[in-house]
Amino acid sequence: METFLRVRGLKKHFPLKSGLLRKTVGLVKAVDNVNFDVYRGDTFGLVGESGCGKTTVGKIMVGLLEADGGDVTFEGKPMMAKRNLAMRKNIQIVFQDPYGSLNPRMTVHELLAEPMKKHKMGNKTEINQKVLETIDIISLNKRDLYKYPHEFSGGQRQRIAIARALMLEPQLLVCDEPVSALDVSVQAQILNLFKRLQQERGISYLFIAHGLATVKHISNRVGVMYLGQMVEMAETKTMFDACVHPYTRALFSSIPVPDPTHKSNRVILHGEVPSPLNPPPGCKFHTRCIYACEHCKQDEPILREIAPGHRVACHLSEQLAR
């Protein structure tokens, strides 16, 4: 498949300032040397616990944050840290909380028309035409156009947020936990909408979530992050059937399965995620890893391919894969 977004060595370090003169006292390595590709018309799922840097990756892709290092190429063209409007147009984002991401003082029509106005696309009639087309996709009524966000339920608001992202016909949609704030019965509607849009329009997704079942359902390939680094990356099927990294295994086994007949052989991790301000040396996971040896404490493992398309950052991946 055609690589469409290529990310190599992405870095984002947030300075931690303290004291009267706001001196930099440390660096939070939120994203440290992350590589991944998103193919055209494909979905790449990014999973990990809070603080692992997955949202930061998403924000850098959209241009809401500037990367501190690394190369990002979009359709073969390098993407600068500072974006121009044309580049922003191609990558749009849907946020987690539809209550916070829609301006409460704008009607649905204004919300949807705003991106096109900002990008100076089309005149009034063209914009109106486009708004009508888009609300049709998200199955909203024409009457709803002049309502305000508070008049809608969470699921409807999330659909409006998706519609807003679709107005510019982006090629890549970054979805940052788009269903976590929604009720179970509504999540299915939104996930189905995402799938339908992909089939109809060939949009690619960078799908960030912590709900593994959701990610499995929607993604073709999955990357797992831990403390700012990618620890494992594979096709969804490989990832869920034969993951190798000890963290991935623990993470996947920790999800409660809605099936009482399911026999869980749960790996319960001890301790908690170390502070990203002061990450452990060597493999960042060694403080919680049951297989950790001396080697892991000293050398940082690199992400290497152990099978076609399956990359793992673990010194012991060969032994564990068996």
Added chain:
Amino acid sequence: MRLMSVCGLTNQLKLVMIKMNNILVSVKNLTTAFKMGGRYTTVIDDVSFDIYKNEALGIVGESGSGKSVTAKSIMRLNPVTVSKVLNGKIVYDGTQDVLELSEKEMCSYRGNKISMIFQEPMSSLNPIMTCGNQIGEAIMLHQKISKKEAREKSIDILQKTGMPSPEKRIDSYPHELSGGMRQRVMIAIALSCGPHLLIADEPTTALDPTIQAQILDLIRGIQTKANMSVLYITHDLGVVAEMCQRIIIMYCGCIMEIADTYDLFTDPLHPYSQGLLNAIPKMNEDKEWLHNIKGTVPHFTEIPQGCVFCTRCPEACDSCRDTRPKLTKIGERREVACHRVIHRLRRDQ
């Protein structure tokens, strides 16, 4: 002949007695209303269920289904200024009606016999008290022991919750702890007086999956060791499938179905239960499209007069829209509130 019938009667009485003895909390026809915009709106409507001794019972529902209000009713924690119990009883251990206790009596019951842990540990812990003092406060309120003994006991309990180096952590303030550790402190406070029932209101929703696994494992371990009942309130079907023996499905303030976990997951009867189970993506199956419950949860002012689910139910008929189905016992441990299911089962019999 007469003797036999007497025998039969006593046997039946025994059975009832055993059953009675087995019930820890019995909620009967509970109806609670909240004041909204000047008038009272029913939030939970005619809710009845039992919590047996030593069982883990789950209440599952979406936001606004009344699951938290139900749980808080058992603790009488719903704010009195805006809420009102219109009808019903909550009988504890077959004798006391919790709703009739005075506030003073309630204090000795809350935290002592029944305790509760909440979703967001940061907002339920006092930010200006050390963890040790907060655990000690709960113990000293219910038991006559000195401050020193309370401290020792607190360390002991904290140790049981799997807190690393509890002697040190006991002097920490909540903001110095991570989310998982805070939840451990909450659990320590809840368990400090050896309650018979622990109500866990979304205990792991705010936590990461690996920490969630730790906390669920902890609660399960404590439950078997301490012989208490646990009432889980959650929207996560995965959590209840793993933790609970019985499940109550709630929707818009009404109970839709009560069933054993296995029965519910293998053969859900209520259309809402079926929809809910089909709507979640599952790890062990590949489906192109997820089942979709059409529409959205109605606003609390727009709850239909008939069955609360009739606006979204694929099987709804006129009688569903006119009269609300009663929660009806259809098996030894199974109840359902749906006209069509009850009708179908009666016809099959």
